[in-house]
Amino acid sequence: MLNIRYEKTTTPKELPTRDNPLKFGTIFTDHMFVMDYEVGKGWHDARIIPYQPISLDPSAMVFHYGQEMFEGLKAYKAEDGRTLLFRPEKNIERANNTNKRICIPEIPEEDFLQAIKEVVKTDEAWIPTKPGTSLYIRPFVIATDPFLGVRPSDTYKFLIILSPVGAYYPEGLNPVKIWIEDEYVRAVKGGIGEAKTGANYVASLKSQVKAHDEGYSQVLWLDGVHRKYIEEVGAMNIFFKIDGKIVTPVLNGSILPGVTRDSVIRLCKAWGLPVEERKIDITEIKEAYEKGTLEEVFGSGTAAVISPVGQLRWEDTIMQVKDGGIGEYSQKLYDTITGIQLGKVKDTLGWTVEV
Structure with missing residues (x-):
């Protein structure tokens, strides 16, 4: 058990008002x-x-060689006053898998969870209570050795910061438009695509800017070798409902194993929906669209929870999904997961942890 030293602020900030819209990732708490x-x-x-x-030395290794890990999870205020975390053990497991991949010392799971609970407490x-809001939790580790040379650092800082947030996308639960990237790649098997580290995200920025300029919210990546197998969206995993089946790309070493992704798969199976984790060729999606069997598309992630996709663009083909509206299972998954997170839906799977 950690022996945590406390130093409370003497100049607390003003809490956001309930009526003030929260822009994702712009406001930070007192501690x-x-x-x-x-x-x-x-x-x-x-x-x-x-x-x-x-304060870091200009030669700190994180600046020069990118040795850093980050995670993201949320805290919610239930109607009965409890503060709940959603599957934090999965984020901690993934954090330590990232640490192992990029040679950062692992953090004992019980210490990691204690740190999250204590800083949230x-x-x-600061936990907002307006519908669609939550307290975003950002744990991260950075390499701090003042040294220019390619090797693992000997020193690190582990930090957790908190941010009250609203919807990740300006559209909220309204369907987003997705650009399918066919020029750049994000990651390849054997690289660090399955790790939660900043290098994966900076690699996506060029395409993200291009997509935004064309009026699209996010980029959907194809594999880095064949340039045809669907992988993930910049900030979420992706699901397709094709002819009654839920289909999602199989984890292959270059796709981030999302906590919400796992939750979606488990819920769909519990509801009796057939779920397939496999390779998905982009031409299969185009053909399903042309046949009228592409019934729903949605993304899953901590930030957005469930994000319905109303339009996909690949090369010169624009695929309008569900007439641009929200699909039945997109809505059901969103309602169920957020209901569990807020304590409104009975948690029969043991996914919530009380702070």
Whole structure:
């Protein structure tokens, strides 16, 4: 168990008002969690301190070689007053898998969960209660050695910051438009595509800008070898309902194993829907669209939960899905998952953890 040192802020910020719309990732709470690592000493000096800038040497290795991990999960305020986390053990597991892949020391799972709970408890008043809002939790680790040379760092900082948020996409639950990228690639098997690290996201920016310029919310990536197998969207995993079946790309080493993705698969199976995790050729999606068997498309992720897709563009083909509206299972999955997260739907799967 961590021995956490506390330093409360003496200048608390003004809490956002219920009527003030929350733009995702722009407001931060009063406190943050910090813990340090040093070879020979391990993880130490756990503390919750006022939210503040961090001081790093200009030669800190994170700036030059990109050794950093980050995660994302949320806290919710239930109607009965409880504060709930949604499947935090899955985020912690994925964080440590990323740590292993990029040579960052693993963080003991019980310490990781304790740190999340304690910093959320400290700033519990910041959890918004308006429908569609939550407290976003961002744990991350950065390499801090002041050294220019390609090797794992000997020192690290583990931090957790909190941000009250509204909808990730401006559209909210309204269907988004997705651009299918056919020029650039995000990741390849054997690389770091399955890790939650910043390099995967900076690789997507060029395509993201291009898509936004064309009026699209996100980019859907194809595989980096054949340039034809569907992988994931920039900020979420992707699902298709084709002729009554739920189909999603199989995890192959270059796709992030989403926590919400896993939740969607488990719920669909529990409802008796056939679910297939397999390779999906983009031409199969086009053919299903032309035949009228492409019944729904939706993304899943912590930030948006479920995001219906109303339009796909691949090369010169524009595919309008469900007449641009919200599909039956997109809505049902959103209502069920958010209902569990908020304590409105009975959690028969043991997915919520009380703070």
